Amino acid sequence: MGDLLRLVLKRLGYGLLTLLVVSILIFFAVEMLPGDVAEQILGQGATPETVARLREQLGLNQPAVVRYLQWLGGAVQGDFGISATSGDPVMDVIGTRFVNTLFLAAYAAVIAVPVAIILGIIVALLRNTIFDRVANVLTLTSISSPEFFLGYILILFLAVKANMFPAIANLSSGMDLGELLYRTFLPALTLVLVVTAHMMRMTRAAIIALLSSPYIEMARLKGVPPWKVIVRHALPNAWAPIINVVALNLAYLITGVVLVEVVFVYPGIGQALVDAVSKRDFPVVQACSLIFAATFILLNLAADVGAILTNPRLRHPK
Amino acid sequence: MSVFVIGYYAALICASCLAAYFNYRKVFMMVFSLTLISFVLGIIGGVPALRNVTIAAGMLALAAGVSYAFREFLIQIAKPDLAKELRTAPLTASFGMFVVFTYAIAGIFAPWIAPYGEAEVITSAFAPADRDMLLGADQLGRDVFSRLIYGARNTVGIALVATILAFIMGALAGLLAAVKGGWFDQVMGRFADVIMSIPSLIFALLMLSILGPKIWVIVIVVAIIYAPRVFRLTRAVAGNIVVMDYIEAAKLRGEGDWYLIRREILPNSTAPLIAEFGLEFCFVFLLIAGLSFLGLGIQPPTADWGSMVRENATLISFGDITPLIPAAAIALLTVSVNFVVDWMLFRSSGLKEQ
Numbered sequence: 001m002g003d004l005l006r007l008v009l010k011r012l013g014y015g016l017l018t019l020l021v022v023s024i025l026i027f028f029a030v031e032m033l034p035g036d037v038a039e040q041i042l043g044q045g046a047t048p049e050t051v052a053r054l055r056e057q058l059g060l061n062q063p064a065v066v067r068y069l070q071w072l073g074g075a076v077q078g079d080f081g082i083s084a085t086s087g088d089p090v091m092d093v094i095g096t097r098f099v100n101t102l103f104l105a106a107y108a109a110v111i112a113v114p115v116a117i118i119l120g121i122i123v124a125l126l127r128n129t130i131f132d133r134v135a136n137v138l139t140l141t142s143i144s145s146p147e148f149f150l151g152y153i154l155i156l157f158l159a160v161k162a163n164m165f166p167a168i169a170n171l172s173s174g175m176d177l178g179e180l181l182y183r184t185f186l187p188a189l190t191l192v193l194v195v196t197a198h199m200m201r202m203t204r205a206a207i208i209a210l211l212s213s214p215y216i217e218m219a220r221l222k223g224v225p226p227w228k229v230i231v232r233h234a235l236p237n238a239w240a241p242i243i244n245v246v247a248l249n250l251a252y253l254i255t256g257v258v259l260v261e262v263v264f265v266y267p268g269i270g271q272a273l274v275d276a277v278s279k280r281d282f283p284v285v286q287a288c289s290l291i292f293a294a295t296f297i298l299l300n301l302a303a304d305v306g307a308i309l310t311n312p313r314l315r316h317p318k
Numbered sequence: 319m320s321v322f323v324i325g326y327y328a329a330l331i332c333a334s335c336l337a338a339y340f341n342y343r344k345v346f347m348m349v350f351s352l353t354l355i356s357f358v359l360g361i362i363g364g365v366p367a368l369r370n371v372t373i374a375a376g377m378l379a380l381a382a383g384v385s386y387a388f389r390e391f392l393i394q395i396a397k398p399d400l401a402k403e404l405r406t407a408p409l410t411a412s413f414g415m416f417v418v419f420t421y422a423i424a425g426i427f428a429p430w431i432a433p434y435g436e437a438e439v440i441t442s443a444f445a446p447a448d449r450d451m452l453l454g455a456d457q458l459g460r461d462v463f464s465r466l467i468y469g470a471r472n473t474v475g476i477a478l479v480a481t482i483l484a485f486i487m488g489a490l491a492g493l494l495a496a497v498k499g500g501w502f503d504q505v506m507g508r509f510a511d512v513i514m515s516i517p518s519l520i521f522a523l524l525m526l527s528i529l530g531p532k533i534w535v536i537v538i539v540v541a542i543i544y545a546p547r548v549f550r551l552t553r554a555v556a557g558n559i560v561v562m563d564y565i566e567a568a569k570l571r572g573e574g575d576w577y578l579i580r581r582e583i584l585p586n587s588t589a590p591l592i593a594e595f596g597l598e599f600c601f602v603f604l605l606i607a608g609l610s611f612l613g614l615g616i617q618p619p620t621a622d623w624g625s626m627v628r629e630n631a632t633l634i635s636f637g638d639i640t641p642l643i644p645a646a647a648i649a650l651l652t653v654s655v656n657f658v659v660d661w662m663l664f665r666s667s668g669l670k671e672q
Contacts, residue, residue, distance in 0.1 A: 144652035
């Protein structure tokens with residue numbers, strides 16, 4: 001058990017290190033800007049006084065390393081500095097939006113994960129039949145389509161033509177859960193379509209790789225009934241790849257959410273990021289990038305740790 | 319019960335009986351399950367639903383026919399050993415090749431095919447389609463069809479350049495890392511880890527907010543984002559090759575690194591690399607389309623599919639499908655490339671899934 005703990009801790013430490021390097025990259029990328037950040041933000045018409053004030057406000061008079069450490073220290077405590085365009089603390093701008101995004105991603109995940117795994121297993125069992133071929137073409141199409149294409153198709157058919165769901169997900173405080181789920185159904189469905197396709201394909205590949213291994217053939221040859229081959233022999237070994245697939249796809253959801261939020265005008269952090277990018281509001285861009293990257297790294301970490309925990313072979317690397 | 323409905327079911331049942339009689343099991347399963355689904359659809363959706371199914375089936379049949387003919391055409395004009403490979407291509411793959419071929423033609427000959435210029439304002443905003451304008455006008459009164467054709471040149475062209483750049487950087491680094499090993503391998507590996515631990519869209523947005531949405535910035539940023547994937551694959555493929563005896567023999571002969579890469583490793587790793595190029599192109603293309611859709615990619619008035627979707631998005635709430643057409647063009651190309659790649663992967667891995 002001590003071995004296992006050490007392995008997981010090592011992986012965690014590696015993840016933290018990656019996050020640190022990524023935060024350095026995000027912070028110093030803005031430093032690469034030619035000229036002065038304050039002048040870049042204010043544009044050419046700015047007076048020297050306003051530039052000086054903004055420099056003071058952004059703390060640009062200190063060396064970059066000091067500013068980085070302050071920024072990182074604040075970020076750990078949830079303080080990302082002050083938005084360059086609105087003057088509000090960044091956390092006020094993106095705090096509730098982050099919760100909204102998490103809600104949307106969780107909503108999509110709760111539908112997509114069970115559906116994808118069950119369908120993936122079914123398709124793996126029916127491999128090389130006509131259903132498998134059709135499922136292959138459908139999932140490939142869904143993966144290859146840009147998220148906004150799927151989103152607009154859903155809007156066209158389910159919102160405009162059939163008038164079943166609202167096309168724009170505007171949330172207001174004080175909505176109960178049912179109303180919330182109804183209003184965010186279309187963006188969630190778009191994400192579900194993309195993520196389910198990914199997850200199905202990966203689950204199918206994992207199960208097929210498993211079913212072609214010799215010990216499964218042995219079980220079959222000694223006359224174990226098919227359902228028992230799946231439940232008793234295949235499934236215990238399938239958990240590791242399935243956990244991996246789920247975590248990787250949740251990480252994928254994090255980026256897919258940006259485009260979907262823009263399509264449905266959903267008040268989430270992805271929309272905030274896109275707005276900030278076009279306004280060149282760097283503190284907000286940095287904060288959003290760091291949050292997205294941290295979530296991404298965390299989920300990849302979860303995939304690795306899950307694989308270590310469920311697959312004893314990984315505990316004894318050769 | 320209209321004549322259409324009776325004819326519809328009669329055709330389906332006849333087709334499934336024929337398929338069963340001539341022992342085409344797969345065709346039979348497909349046609350008969352379609353019949354069963356049609357019963358449900360017919361009860362829920364009535365005649366219009368069945369009509370839609372017929373149209374969809376007709377389009378599928380048309381696509382299948384085109385792909386079949388195109389495959390035969392390719393077999394005829396290809397050299398004998400290539401033709402032998404092409405014979406094994408499934409219909410989806412030849413459909414993919416046909417679409418890629420069409421897009422290439424549209425992109426290369428855009429100024430001759432498109433009836434108007436890409437930024438030419440010819441009529442009022444959102445004018446409906448007529449004989450001169452196949453798909454109507456956009457929000458400034460430009461011809462959507464012409465812009466679509468030019469988009470094939472701009473969007474696909476930029477994605478192609480970015481992919482090639484990513485590929486050159488990634489493959490070169492991967493091959494060098496495999497041949498040299500040691501600290502170079504380690505440093506490049508860690509560097510790739512860091513780049514890949516940032517979601518690609520987020521990284522692109524960060525860099526574009528700093529450097530501004532210019533075309534060369536997009537190409538370089540996207541190439542840097544996707545080079546690590548190529549690096550990893552090339553490193554893995556080449557890593558399996560450098561341990562072979564013939565590499566050892568070449569080293570003993572005193573050949574240099576460059577010779578090893580060019581004459582020994584590359585010829586043995588082309589198949590997975592070509593497939594990877596196709597996949598990589600899809601990722602790059604989708605990322606660039608996504609950036610354009612967000613208004614941060616290729617800037618107007620250059621015709622570009624992603625921004626065309628964004629500019630005409632308001633039309634969707636009136637039930638107009640104009641904004642869906644460029645989006646569909648994006649999806650069609652990525653699907654097609656994926657179909658071709660799927661076949662190549664299947665062929666190069668040599669593994670027939672049991």
